Amino acid sequence: MIEVIRHGYIHELRMARPPVNALNDDLLGALIEAIEAAPAHGARGLILSGGEKVFSGGMDVPYLLTLDRAGLKACWSRFFGAGRALARSPIPVVAAIAGHNPAGGCVLALCCDYRIMARGPFRIGLNETQVGLAVPDAIQFLLRRVVGPHRAERLVVAGAMVESEQALQYGMVDELTDAGEVVTRAVRWLEELLALPSGPMLATRALARADVIAALEGFAEPELEWFISGWDSPDTQAALKILMARLKK
Amino acid sequence: MIEVIRHGYIHELRMARPPVNALNDDLLGALIEAIEAAPAHGARGLILSGGEKVFSGGMDVPYLLTLDRAGLKACWSRFFGAGRALARSPIPVVAAIAGHNPAGGCVLALCCDYRIMARGPFRIGLNETQVGLAVPDAIQFLLRRVVGPHRAERLVVAGAMVESEQALQYGMVDELTDAGEVVTRAVRWLEELLALPSGPMLATRALARADVIAALEGFAEPELEWFISGWDSPDTQAALKILMARLKK
Amino acid sequence: MIEVIRHGYIHELRMARPPVNALNDDLLGALIEAIEAAPAHGARGLILSGGEKVFSGGMDVPYLLTLDRAGLKACWSRFFGAGRALARSPIPVVAAIAGHNPAGGCVLALCCDYRIMARGPFRIGLNETQVGLAVPDAIQFLLRRVVGPHRAERLVVAGAMVESEQALQYGMVDELTDAGEVVTRAVRWLEELLALPSGPMLATRALARADVIAALEGFAEPELEWFISGWDSPDTQAALKILMARLKK
Numbered sequence: 001m002i003e004v005i006r007h008g009y010i011h012e013l014r015m016a017r018p019p020v021n022a023l024n025d026d027l028l029g030a031l032i033e034a035i036e037a038a039p040a041h042g043a044r045g046l047i048l049s050g051g052e053k054v055f056s057g058g059m060d061v062p063y064l065l066t067l068d069r070a071g072l073k074a075c076w077s078r079f080f081g082a083g084r085a086l087a088r089s090p091i092p093v094v095a096a097i098a099g100h101n102p103a104g105g106c107v108l109a110l111c112c113d114y115r116i117m118a119r120g121p122f123r124i125g126l127n128e129t130q131v132g133l134a135v136p137d138a139i140q141f142l143l144r145r146v147v148g149p150h151r152a153e154r155l156v157v158a159g160a161m162v163e164s165e166q167a168l169q170y171g172m173v174d175e176l177t178d179a180g181e182v183v184t185r186a187v188r189w190l191e192e193l194l195a196l197p198s199g200p201m202l203a204t205r206a207l208a209r210a211d212v213i214a215a216l217e218g219f220a221e222p223e224l225e226w227f228i229s230g231w232d233s234p235d236t237q238a239a240l241k242i243l244m245a246r247l248k249k
Numbered sequence: 250m251i252e253v254i255r256h257g258y259i260h261e262l263r264m265a266r267p268p269v270n271a272l273n274d275d276l277l278g279a280l281i282e283a284i285e286a287a288p289a290h291g292a293r294g295l296i297l298s299g300g301e302k303v304f305s306g307g308m309d310v311p312y313l314l315t316l317d318r319a320g321l322k323a324c325w326s327r328f329f330g331a332g333r334a335l336a337r338s339p340i341p342v343v344a345a346i347a348g349h350n351p352a353g354g355c356v357l358a359l360c361c362d363y364r365i366m367a368r369g370p371f372r373i374g375l376n377e378t379q380v381g382l383a384v385p386d387a388i389q390f391l392l393r394r395v396v397g398p399h400r401a402e403r404l405v406v407a408g409a410m411v412e413s414e415q416a417l418q419y420g421m422v423d424e425l426t427d428a429g430e431v432v433t434r435a436v437r438w439l440e441e442l443l444a445l446p447s448g449p450m451l452a453t454r455a456l457a458r459a460d461v462i463a464a465l466e467g468f469a470e471p472e473l474e475w476f477i478s479g480w481d482s483p484d485t486q487a488a489l490k491i492l493m494a495r496l497k498k
Numbered sequence: 499m500i501e502v503i504r505h506g507y508i509h510e511l512r513m514a515r516p517p518v519n520a521l522n523d524d525l526l527g528a529l530i531e532a533i534e535a536a537p538a539h540g541a542r543g544l545i546l547s548g549g550e551k552v553f554s555g556g557m558d559v560p561y562l563l564t565l566d567r568a569g570l571k572a573c574w575s576r577f578f579g580a581g582r583a584l585a586r587s588p589i590p591v592v593a594a595i596a597g598h599n600p601a602g603g604c605v606l607a608l609c610c611d612y613r614i615m616a617r618g619p620f621r622i623g624l625n626e627t628q629v630g631l632a633v634p635d636a637i638q639f640l641l642r643r644v645v646g647p648h649r650a651e652r653l654v655v656a657g658a659m660v661e662s663e664q665a666l667q668y669g670m671v672d673e674l675t676d677a678g679e680v681v682t683r684a685v686r687w688l689e690e691l692l693a694l695p696s697g698p699m700l701a702t703r704a705l706a707r708a709d710v711i712a713a714l715e716g717f718a719e720p721e722l723e724w725f726i727s728g729w730d731s732p733d734t735q736a737a738l739k740i741l742m743a744r745l746k747k
Contacts, residue, residue, distance in 0.1 A: 114652070128453070129445050129453050133449055134452035134453045137459075140456055145647050148420075148646065149394050149457075149460065150395045151420070152457070153362075153458065154423070157362075157450060158441075158442060193656060196628065197627065199732075200631055200731075200733060201655060201657075203632035204626070204627050204638075204654055207632075207634070208638055208647075208651035209651065210635075211647065233448050233449075235447055235448040236449060377698065378694050378695065380695075384702045386708075397646065397669075398706075402611075402703075402707065403612070405706060406611075406691070407691060408694060479697065482698075484696055484698060485697065485698060487695065488695040
C-alpha cells in the first residue's frame with residue numbers, strides 16, 4: 001500500500017490505496033514500516049506523497065464503523081503511531097500534497113518537516129469537528145506550531161478547510177507549486193538541505209523539532225481513551241452517519 | 250449595569266454604565282454574575298458588548314483613587330475575576346467592540362473567543378504603562394497569544410493603542426465591520442459555530458483554550474499583591490494624576 | 499574594543515574591532531563589562547552598534563582554531579555570557595545594525611529589546627549550519643520568539659541568511675532605515691520609550707522578557723559541553739576549513 005520510489009538517496013513513500021488513500025490499519029501499518037525502514041535502505045531524506053486529486057481523505061470512516069471498541073482503539077493508536085514515526089524520523093521528511101488533504105491526511109502532513117502543496121482549488125485542514133470528532137491536544141499542537149495558538153484555535157474549533165493559497169498565507173503549508181510538480185520540488189528542497197554539513201544540520205534539526213515529538217508522545221493511553229470515549233456519543237454518531245451518506249453518493 | 254439582550258439562544262451581555270462603561274465593583278460584579286448565569290438561562294453563546302463610542306474605558310480610575318488598600322485590592326481582584334469568568338465560560342463568547350477599547354476593556358475582550366471591532370478611527374490596546382500601571386504576566390499572556398511574544402512585548406511595554414485596521418493586521422481583533430453591525434456579525438459568527446456537532450466542538454474548544462484559563466488562574470494572591478504594591482509609587486501616582494486631569498476636561 | 503558614545507542618558511556601545519568585529523575573548527569581555535557598567539554611569543538606555551558594512555561578522559573562527567579545548571570552551575562561554583548580559587540588562591537595549599549580521603552577531607542582536615537594520619542589500623541570519631556548527635536550543639529560542647517556531651526551524655536548519663526587507667517581513671528585525679541613520683533612529687526610539695513612567699514600564703518589560711533570560715540561563719555547562727563536543731567532528735572541521743579558505747581571499 002506504500003510504493004517506494006527512489007530519487008537517489010531521497011526516497012518517496014507514496015500512499016497507494018485508491019481511490020483516496022483512506023487511512024486504515026493496513027495502510028497505516030505499511031506507512032510506519034516504510035518510514036522506519038528507510039534510513040537502513042540508504043534514504044537520507046523522505047517524501048510522503050499521496051494521490052493526484054487527494055493526498056489522503058483521512059481516516060477510513062466506513063472501515064472504522066465496522067470495528068468493535070478494541071479494533072477502533074487499535075486503529076486510532078496506529079494513526080497516532082504514524083504521526084510519531086514521521087515526527088521521530090532521523091532524516092528530514094517533506095509532505096508533497098498534490099490535492100485535497102482533510103483531517104487525518106492533514107495531520108500526517110503536519111508531522112513532516114516541510115509541506116509543498118498543489119496550487120489551485122485544493123483544500124487542506126483539520127475538519128474533524130465538522131464530521132463529529134473532537135481534536136486531541138497533540139494534534140492541535142501541530143497546527144498551533146505553524147499558525148500560532150489563536151488562529152489554530154479558530155481553525156480547529158470551526159473544523160475549517162482552507163484553499164492552498166490561504167493555507168500558504170496562514171503557514172499551514174510552506175510553498176505552492178503546480179500539482180504535477182510537488183514531488184519534483186520536494187526532491188529539490190531536500191537536495192539543498194542535504195548538501196549542508198550533515199552532522200550540524202541534523203543536530204540543529206533534532207533540537208528544533210523536539211517539541212513536535214514531545215507533543216505526539218504526550219498523546220498516550222489516557223488521551224486515547226478520552227478520544228475513543230467520544231465515539232459513541234449521539235453528536236458524533238449523527239455526524240458520522242451524515243458523512244457516510246455523503247461518501248456513498 | 251448589564252443588559253441582557255436575547256438573540257434566540259445567543260445572549261448579548263451589554264455593559265451599560267454611562268458614559269464609558271468605566272469598570273468598578275458594581276459593573277464587574279454584575280458582569281461576572283451574568284456570564285455565570287447565562288448557560289442556565291438557555292444561552293448557548295454569549296456576546297460581550299459595550300457603548301457606541303467606547304466599548305469600555307477600562308478601570309474606573311477616579312473610583313479606584315477613593316478606595317483604601319483593601320478596597321483597591323478587592324476591586325482589582327474582581328476585575329481579574331471577570332477575565333476568568335469570560336475565559337472559563339463553557340459556551341463561546343464574542344466581544345463586539347463598537348468603539349474605542351483601552352486597558353481593562355481590551356483585557357476583557359482578549360479573554361473572549363473572538364473579537365469583532367468597528368471599522369474606523371477606533372483604537373484598542375493595553376495602554377497601562379502610559380497611565381502608570383505595570384501589566385501583569387497573565388494579561389501579557391493574553392496579548393502574546395494573539396500577536397506573538399515579541400510584538401506583544403513591544404506593544405505592552407510601550408502601552409501602545411492601535412487603530413482597528415492595525416489591530417486586525419496584528420491579530421488583536423479577528424474581523425472588522427461597520428460600527429452598527431458588530432453585534433449582528435457576532436450573532437452570525439456564533440450561529441455558524443453553534444451549528445457544528447456540539448459535543449466535539451465544545452471538547453475541542455476546551456482543549457484549545459485551556460492555556461488561557463491556566464494563565465488567568467496563575468494570577469493569584471502573590472501576583473495581585475505585587476500588582477497593588479506598585480499603586481503608591483511616585484511614577485504611578487504622578488501618571489494617574491495626569492490621567493485624572495485629562496478625564497476632567 | 500568597545501567605544502562608548504553618549505547621546506545624553508542613552509549610551510551607545512560601539513563594537514570597534516576592525517575589520518568586521520569578529521568576536522574574540524577580548525571583544526566579548528569588553529562588551530560584557532560595558533553593558534554591566536552602563537547603568538552606574540548614568541545610562542537609561544543602550545544601543546549596541548557595530549561597523550558600517552558589517553555589524554559583526556560573528557565569532558572569530560581563525561582565532562578559535564588556535565585555541566585548545568579549554569580555551570575554546572572559555573571563548574564560547576564568554577559569547578553566551580555576552581548574550582546573557584544583553585538579555586539581563588535592566589535598561590532597554592537596541593541593536594543598531596548598519597550592515598551584514600551573520601551568526602554570532604545576529605545572536606547578539608536577538609538578545610536586544612529591539613532591532614533597527616539598514617535598508618539595502620544587507621543580510622542577517624543564523625548561518626551556523628552552513629559553516630558546520632549546530633545551533634543550541636537557547637539560540638534557536640531567540641529566533642523562535644521573533645518569527646515563530648516553524649519559520650525559526652526552517653531558517654536555522656537551513657542556516658539561512660536573509661536580506662533586510664525579508665528580515666523585517668519575518669520579524670527578525672523591527673524596522674529599517676538608511677544605513678547612516680540606524681543609531682539616530684535607535685536614540686529616538688529609546689527616547690520615546692524612556693519618556694514613559696519609568697517604574698511601570700521597566701516592571702512590564704521585566705515580565706515580558708523573562709523568557710529570554712530564562713532561555714539563555716538554560717544554556718549551562720551540559721549544553722556548552724554538548725556544543726563544544728561537535729567541534730572536532732569531520733563535518734564541522736571540513737566546513738570550517740572551507741570557511742577559512744574563503745576568509746583568506
